[in-house]
Structures are given as C-alpha cells and as structure tokens.
Amino acid sequence: MDERVEVIHGDITKVEVDAIVNAANSSLLGGGGVDGAIHRAGGPAILAECIKIREKQGGCPTGEAVITTAGRLPAKYVFHTVGPVWRGGEKDEPRLLANCYRNSLALAVKNAVKTIAFPNISTGVYRFPKELAAEIALKTVAAFLQENQQIKKVYFVCFDGENYELYLRKIDELKARAG
Template sequence: MILQLVKADITEICVDAIVNAANTSLLGGGGVDGAIHRKGGKAILDDCIAIRNKQGGCKVGQAVITTAGNLPAKYVIHTVGPVWNGDKEEKNNLLKACYQNSLELAVQNNIKTIAFPGISTGIYRFPKDRAAEIAIKSVRDFYKISEIDKVIFVCFDEESYEIYTGLLERELL
C-alpha cells in the first residue's frame, strides 16, 4: 500500500473513492461536506436521502457509501466524525472508527484508491495534530490494508499539510 500526502481540494482528486467528513443528517453542510455535495451534484444527495430513509442517517464513527455524482471519483464514503469537547478517549476511538469503517466499506466495494480529508478538524474542532496521528495510525493498523493500493491524505490548508508531513517523515526515520 502506498501512502501519499497532497495539499489540494479533495473534490478534484481522481481516485476510486473520496471520504466525506459528513454530519449525521447526510444532507450536506459546511466545509468539505458542502463542497462535495455542491460539486458532486444531486446524485449524491439523492443517494444520501435514500440512506436516511432506510436507516435514519449516519451515526458518529460509522460510514456509508454513495455515488460520486459529478466528481472525478467513483464513490463518496461519508463518515461522521466526533465533535471535540475535551481530551476524551471516547472521541479518539470514534475518530479511529471513522477511518476503520471507511476502509472496511472500501474493501467491501473493491475500492483500491481512497482519499481522506482531515476528519473532524474543521467546525468539529478536533485538534489537527491529534487527528492526523489517529488518521495515519488507523490506516497503518487496518487489518485488510493489503487490499487497498493507495491511501491519499488530502490537506486543504498549509497547517494540516505541515502536521502530516512531520508525522510521516518521523515514521520514516
């Protein structure tokens, strides 16, 4: 498995699946969620509504998959990260579950390339350094990682990019 880091707009990444840092309603919102819904178009929203009608949305730590609509990816995996409200092990575990459940869906759908944003690091205020550590460790520890060819961590801002760069460089030492 190849790990790659890019500073880019995740809606422009050409992979089998991009991951959306969604909210429990699955109906779009701000940040990366809003950008994915805007650029992906109505097909994503239609799939999200169908999921809501079937199971009532998506719980924190869980993940669901939809079409990618007008995006260059084939699929969007929507996962709901935790809202940070202090240093609690529960929040760390929920964020880890976001990565694990997204990767599990990828394997189930024969997805070989997947791109992750910084889940929960926007309006959910999860500390970026802690979130990046959990992201990298969760991907590395995924028990079926051999079935994924490439994981791309997509950073929208310079601060996140520098955090991931530092963590990945330390890993290589």
C-alpha cells in the first residue's frame, strides 16, 4: 500500500486538506450523512455552486465527480461524487464506486490538489457492503497513485470505529499481499 495513504478516525469537515470529497446524491442539493454535514459546515456557498452545476448539466451521474468551493471548510474545494446504491452487486455497483474514487482523483490532478480526503462512499444509506467498499476504495486509490506522483497525501476519513478498524485491517492485508 502506498505510503501516501492514511486512515483517520474523525470528522471529514474538520480535516485540513486541499480538497474533501463529498458522498453526494445526484441532485447535488445536500442530504443526510456526510453530504448534510459538509453542506452544514461549509455554508451556503457550496449549495449555491451546486445549484449552478445543476442548471448547467442537470446534476451529477453516479460515479462522476464535480467541483465546488469549500465555503467555510478548512479546504479549498469540495469534490461531489455520487456513489452507487447497493442493489446486490448486479447493477455494476463495484465499477461505479471505483469510478467515484478515480474521477475525484482526476479532478484533484486537474486542479493541482496535493492533499485529498475521502469519506466511506456509499456505505451509509446506500448500503454498499463496507468490506467490499473499503477494498475497492483502497485498490482504486493505490492504482491511481502508482500512475500519478502529483498527489502527496490521500486520507480516508472514517466517521465510525467500524470503518476505521476495517480500513486499517484492509491496508495491512494489501501490504501483506504486496510484500
């Protein structure tokens, strides 16, 4: 596992990075979970830019990512990505989740972002199995970082202890496999 990857147990709205990733819904109008927390902490500037994006392109498709200001957050940008709703794994959910990470990282490169923080995308109300989601997230980010040296640090910010322990274990497993 790439040394630029770090797991944190905490609140993504308090992490000081160039960009934080929001697990948004396709409407981009805010919602529950991490999406609601980011909108509340960042203030109305984020929603205002999301509304402009909606007017221009009609929202954000699953697996894609769009950029807005971070408002009052301790970051420059928020990347809004729409994770897949888990429907048993037969609707291309793993590929779509990997695209969330890939497209957010591509936005990071395009916008000269050096540090980025991800939440655990799709594992809340979208019910993506946490273990599978962690594996997809870590493998996708590791593969991207192999190809790109611009990004200096990727944080996985786990709000709950279950995801935090899961990510630490998965990183150890990936290191053991690679080692």
